[in-house]
Amino acid sequence: MASLQISHFESQIPADLLIADVSKLHASIVKLESLRPSKEVNNLLTQLVKLCTLPLKIDIKVLPKEVQLMRESLINLCGRAEELLELEFSTFLTKVPQPLNNLILFPYYGNYLKLANMECKILIENGVVNPKKIAFVGSGPMPLTSIIMATYHLKSTHFDNIDIDEKANEVARALVASDGELEKRMKFETRNIMDVKEKLGGYDCIFLAALVGMNKEEKLKILAHINKYMKEGGILLVRSAKGARAFLYPMVEEHDLVGFELLSVVHPTNDVINSVVLLRKPIF
Structure with a gap:
């Protein structure tokens, strides 16, 4: 199955392509040793955000059970990564003048x-x-x-x-x-x-x-x-x-x-x- 490409045809891309690509990214994020900010973590999360902000019509409520479970896992992983990024950055800023x-x-x-x-x-x-x-x-x-x-x-x-x-x-x-x-x-x-x-x-x-x-x-x-x-x-x-x-x-x-x-x-x-x-x- 082809991966999504951002183009002027975005709104016509089928939802199953989005789900396939999100699932691939989830599989990569789950395997990470740590969710602390790093080149690999930042790259995967940036790809995910770009995918999920495409103007696609998708009804989350009707997705199959396995996709719902993957989504719940992804929300938890992203939440943890966001928290670690904020903690690291905020800690860094407190050490510089006029943070x-x-x-x-x-x-x-x-x-x-x-x-x-x-x-x-x-x-x-x-x-x-x-x-x-x-x-x-x-x-x-x-x-x-x-x-x-x-x-x-x-x-x-x-x-x-x-x-x-x-x-x-x-x-x-x-x-x-x-x-x-x-x-x-x-x-x-x-x-x-x-x-x-x-x-x-x-x-x-x-x-x-x-x-x-x-x-x-x-x-x-x-x-x-x-x-x-x-x-x-x-x-x-x-x-x-x-x-x-x-x-x-x-x-x-x-x-x-x-x-x-x-x-x-x-x-x-x-x-x-x-x-x-x-x-x-x-x-x-």
């Missing part, structure tokens, strides 16, 4: 910049202007979204970054500590989101990173938990994926959003990978 001035060196900085711009636009379009307090769940070792938003868009908003990994928070804290003004508005808390309860009621807006809740069951539990404790009228922004991009990140569908009012769904067609789902907890 926040060098964020642009991060390979996916431009992608995060576009995603943050898109998310801020969606928030404004839905009446969320200058929220006082935001929680970012799953902020990781390099909290780029929070940093970009706090620096360029939401210049008076307080950000609580919540992550389950203390090492990730430690590095992120050191990164932000280089900017006194930003440090005042940005806190880092090591918690499992399922253990955060009443505090969730204090946020105007909560962001849920794509890799918080790696499978459907876990994601639904987290959504139900946030819905239970967030304030009425509060906003939840959930990152998702659509089509071939769902080989990289978990997918959240409309029927998963029980108890929420759906405000907006945006599926990018550029190099931004994540879809954005904006929700509101109804006021009773």
